[in-house]
Structure formats: structure tokens, C-alpha cells
Amino acid sequence: MQMASELSVETQPRRERSRPKPWQFGKVTHVIVETPETSTLRIEVPDAAQFVPGQYYNIRIPIPGRERPIQRAYSVGSSPVPDHSIIDVGIRETPGGLVSPVLVREISPGDLLEVRGPYGAFTWTEKEAGPLLLVGAGSGVVPLMSMIRYQVAVGSKYEMHLIFSSKNREFAIYADELDELAKTNDWLKVSHTFTRDDSDSSARYHRRIDSEMITEIFGETSPKLAYICGPPEVVEKAESVLLELGMQADSVRTEKYD
Ligand SMILES: Cc1cc2nc3c(=O)[nH]c(=O)nc-3n(C[C@H](O)[C@H](O)[C@H](O)COP(=O)(O)OP(=O)(O)OC[C@H]3O[C@@H](n4cnc5c(N)ncnc54)[C@H](O)[C@@H]3O)c2cc1C
Missing domain, CATH: 3.40.50.80 (Nucleotide-binding domain of ferredoxin-NADP reductase (FNR) module)
Structure with missing residues (x-):
């Protein structure tokens, strides 16, 4: 059995936090309806860096009429222990917003989403x-x-x-x-x-x-x-x-x- 101390994560050094990260496709495995306006998307990130509780990922999606995909930040709600490569992002639909209504209403298990991260210094261990x-x-x-x-x-x-x-x-x-x-x-x-x-x-x-x-x-x-x-x-x-x-x-x- 692993001891708790072997399971914990290290706070990333500032240098690591700011290093550019590649976009990659994560697979949505579950969509969990949390409230009438909020859903959790559980995403498997193939080449996942360790994240620290409190950090966020960027997600970008194509939007009709926009030349480039539009990105937004979403915090990770799951624990990096035991598996930091599966992230739960909790997304509230902002009425009239470009990205969140699509993520909350139109994503299904099996869909691929472009993600990049983790980011942020709002962390605790x-x-x-x-x-x-x-x-x-x-x-x-x-x-x-x-x-x-x-x-x-x-x-x-x-x-x-x-x-x-x-x-x-x-x-x-x-x-x-x-x-x-x-x-x-x-x-x-x-x-x-x-x-x-x-x-x-x-x-x-x-x-x-x-x-x-x-x-x-x-x-x-x-x-x-x-x-x-x-x-x-x-x-x-x-x-x-x-x-x-x-x-x-x-x-x-x-x-x-x-
Ligand atoms: C570090 C970080 C972490 C975050 N984590 C989360 C999270 O875990 N969960 C979560 O739900 N959100 C999170 N957010 C917020 C998220 O990133 C988005 O800002 C949010 O989902 C809204 O994005 P949107 O594209 O749907 O709306 P947007 O398109 O950005 O629109 C936002 C609002 O502005 C209005 N608007 C847009 N364009 C115009 C315009 N031209 N004129 C007038 N009004 C306009 C829209 O009607 C809408 O009400 C986080 C933000 C940050 C910075």
C-alpha cells in the first residue's frame, strides 16, 4: 500500500508554471450534470503534466464565424491524486457566452476537446x-x-x-x-x-x-x-x-x- 506522503504532489516551481505547453486533444469520458447550469466534463489528457490542487486548464473550441478557436480557462475540480491525467472541469453556463454554453450543452462522452495546461499559482498542498x-x-x-x-x-x-x-x-x-x-x-x-x-x-x-x-x-x-x-x-x-x-x-x- 502507498503511504500518503508518496502520493502527494509538489508545488511546481515558477519556471515550470510559465513554460509554454502544447495543445493536445483530451477525450471526454463522462459528462456529469451538477446543477441546471453547471456540468462536470471528465477529460482524459494523454500527455498530462502533474497539476497542483487549485490550478486550471485552458480549453479551446471552434466557433462558427470565428477564424480561430476561442479559448477559456477552467479550473480542475478533481484531485491530482491518484491520477493527474484524468481531470474534472466544472463549467457553469454563462448566458450569452461564446464557449461555456457549448461545453455545458453540446459535449458528450467520446468527444475530443483541445486542452492545454495546467496553469496558475492559486494552489495548495x-x-x-x-x-x-x-x-x-x-x-x-x-x-x-x-x-x-x-x-x-x-x-x-x-x-x-x-x-x-x-x-x-x-x-x-x-x-x-x-x-x-x-x-x-x-x-x-x-x-x-x-x-x-x-x-x-x-x-x-x-x-x-x-x-x-x-x-x-x-x-x-x-x-x-x-x-x-x-x-x-x-x-x-x-x-x-x-x-x-x-x-x-x-x-x-x-x-x-x-
Ligand atoms: C483562471 C480562471 C479559471 C476559471 N475557471 C472556471 C471554472 O472552473 N468554471 C467556470 O464555469 N468558469 C471558469 N472561469 C471563467 C471562464 O474562463 C469563462 O470566462 C466563462 O466560462 C465565460 O466564458 P464564455 O465564453 O461562455 O463567455 P464570454 O463569451 O466570455 O462572455 C461572457 C459574458 O460577456 C457577455 N459578452 C460577450 N461579448 C460581449 C459583447 N461584445 N458585448 C457585451 N457583452 C458581451 C456575454 O453575454 C456573457 O454574459 C475561469 C476563469 C479564469 C480566469
């Missing part, structure tokens, strides 16, 4: 320790889920408290898996906040992420590191609250989905 405060809004939960699944896979037990904002339970990506993981791992706490529901008892809050909420969970967690991901306005708000609460700038890591 157990070597950085915890406790961690994770703040995700909408599909911003995807890279945070990779960190949580990774910690399950390697067996470390740093405290993680996720504040997760969704419209309501139906639109909360991974909601059942997260609640199950929180029941079976006492290092994980999940505080849902639903912005378009005021009665569902599976949510701790029923409003947008705000300073009071972050201050409350900050007090319960005493985080060493914070990871915030989602639309720029949510990320900037949460980051400024954590800095006001005394966290150092290099301990508050952000990924904005502009």
Missing part, C-alpha cells in the same frame, strides 16, 4: 499546512473542491472551513458530496449561504457573502491561509475583509473568474 478558510461563489468552488478532494486522497487533516455561496440548494455545485465529506471528515466544515432562498435549513446563511459572515467564520477558524475564488466583486470584498482582520497579503490567495 499539505506542505503549506492550515487551517484554511476557503471562500467560493458559484463555480468558484471548483478549485477549492480540488483542494478538499486532494486532502481526502492524501490523508492529511488540516482544518478547512468552506464558505460557499450559491443561488439555492439546487444550484449549489457538489452540494451532496460536500455535505457527505463534512460528515465523514471532522477537519471539514461547510457553511452554505443561499442568496435566493430564505428558508432552506441546509444553509447557515441566506444572503450574499458579507463582512459579518467572513468575520464570524474567521473567528471560528483562525486561518493560516485563505483561498477565495469566484466573480471579481465577491473576491475583492472577501479579500479586503480578511486583510482588515489582520491576515497578511501573501496568506490571502485569490482567483478571479473575469
